[in-house]
Amino acid sequence: MAEHDVAGLQRRLAEFAAARDWEQYHTPKNLAAALSVEASELVEIFQWLTPEESARVMADPDSAHRVRDEVADVLAYLLQFCEVLGIDALAALAAKIDRNERRFPAAESPREKP
């Protein structure tokens, strides 16, 4: 992971879009929709699998490639969304984990997921 950093990938994505004149499409509204479409394409891979089959999805090279490809698409739109709105995704997640640690103290948390 050391070789790829979020800021560098975000820059490559921005240059890619600019070189193709695609920035006009990249409103926050459209990028959020595209993100959700890609997340659904990830769901589609798993939709008829049992929980056990879903855990073995990387054992088959074709489905492993498909999963990695959809992960890339989700991350691409998430980073582009953050780019156009000036959001630091990693800082947002760190702040959220801080809040959740206060909100759901480990000792008291129900074992049933809320």
Added chain:
Amino acid sequence: MAEHDVAGLQRRLAEFAAARDWEQYHTPKNLAAALSVEASELVEIFQWLTPEESARVMADPDSAHRVRDEVADVLAYLLQFCEVLGIDALAALAAKIDRNERRFPAAESPREKP
């Protein structure tokens, strides 16, 4: 962004789930569904906005907070999904950008987004 790295956040998320005995819920199938649910909560913020209104969403502190919060949720489930399947999300995205640069050469790319 320097202070927060993907690997560190992934570790915190794994510890958070383990301390609450939530790993049993974290099948790849469930995490993909949760990711798409969070992506839709991001879409919901924008669903009735015009493209122009969507571009100003960070100007209002409440909606800015809500957007950051949903970004954090999407990234949290994406990283947990990658963790359980052993996927390096940043490497997957770097590989995808490489493929897209070959597939859609800038000079020949249609200005209309495919």
Added chain:
Amino acid sequence: MAEHDVAGLQRRLAEFAAARDWEQYHTPKNLAAALSVEASELVEIFQWLTPEESARVMADPDSAHRVRDEVADVLAYLLQFCEVLGIDALAALAAKIDRNERRFPAAESPREKP
């Protein structure tokens, strides 16, 4: 079901939106997004359930109400989407079933769902 017909519900939805001056929000693009947001709210109810738990969801009155409520929201946006685009949803489905019966003959269909 005899008392409620699709055309009547579609008319009530159209009148409801018109009386509140909400037609301005109901572009096909926005209604498709709203439909997908409601579908995800249905998914959310099931996201951490096992397949077996998911089959018993109507046994609890609260979750039964929540499920019916989300079904209503999905159908509401589907019918409003069809209304603004002049699509007959039932005819579209009938035509699709006809096509699928030709495309996947029962005798030859793989038992594994495509």
Added chain:
Amino acid sequence: MAEHDVAGLQRRLAEFAAARDWEQYHTPKNLAAALSVEASELVEIFQWLTPEESARVMADPDSAHRVRDEVADVLAYLLQFCEVLGIDALAALAAKIDRNERRFPAAESPREKP
């Protein structure tokens, strides 16, 4: 619409699945996921369109066909979901419209969509 009724379509969908031994896949959880995947395929058609372009989507025969096809898929999974859980979708929607008419009286409703 007179020729196609919801109950009849629901029966055809059930027979179609039974003849292919696909009922095993049709847990409520899986059908909700499939519904959201199809709703996202509808969103995908509109994701880069302006609101104005989205209103003209039926003018092109190819995209009109694609839209009708996705509407059929959404409705198919919604009806199959309702079938396995014994939900009357039209009654659920009628009850929801009743509730919404009480909750958002036309005269007092904000013109801004909540």
